[in-house]
Structure formats: C-alpha cells, structure tokens
Amino acid sequence: MRTKLSSSAIWEDTIGYSRAVRVGNIIEIAGTAAVKNGEVVHTGDPYNQTLYILKIIDHVLKQLDAKLEDVVRTRIYLKNVNDWEEVGRAHGEYFSKIKPVSTMIAVSSMINQEMLVEIEATAIIS
Secondary structure: OEEEEOOOOOHHHHHOOOOEEEEOOEEEEEEEOOEEOOEEOOOOOHHHHHHHHHHHHHHHHHHOOOOHHHEEEEEEEEOOHHHHHHHHHHHHHHHOOOOOEEEEEEOOOOOOOOOOEEEEEEEEOO
16 A cells, blocks of 8 residues: 655645655655745754754654654755754754664755755654
C-alpha cells in the first residue's frame, strides 16, 4: 500500500512530487524547508529555520502514523557551510537520543535564496 501526503506547495504539481510517501512501514519525506504559506520564515536564522523544519517533519510523521523515534536517516542541505553548528544544535535538540544516521552537505544555492536549510528524512516504523 502506498500513501502520499501533499504539502500543498505551489511547485509540488509542477515538479511532480509529494511531501511524503509511505510504503508499508517505510516513510520518505522530501526535502523540507522553513516555508509557511509560500513564504520563507526565520530569514537569516539557520537555527530557527532548522527547528521549524523539524516541527514540519514531526507533524508529517504523525500524519502517517509514525514518530520521530522511527527516523533512521536525515539529510541536511546547507546554503552556507558555516551554519553547520547552529543547524547541528537544532538537529540535536530533536535527535540527540534517537541518533539517526545523518549527512550534512553544503550546496551552492537553494530554490529560494532566503532558504538556508533543507532537510530530508527516512523513517522505518518498527
């Protein structure tokens, strides 16, 4: 069984993707940025953008009958590599006990220049 969850982002239909897809006990959550109603929130603040993103991911998991403890991987994309400590601190506030595998990568740009962080997650419901 395949369950798709939409974010209602304007580019979701154009690009052809879902916010999250659950197949069986596996959930993949697409790259998530700190966006509310089409606008980037916490501009210039990588720490609070990360917290906002992780709240979205937590909400998505709950909608798909999962929880943060089911997350086995995160992928973090940074616009500025120097933000790694602030982003890592926020990530640690959510995952310090869960400790999923994680990758942090600096990229040359984001789809919106106010986005400083984007995070993907994989969860396996046990």
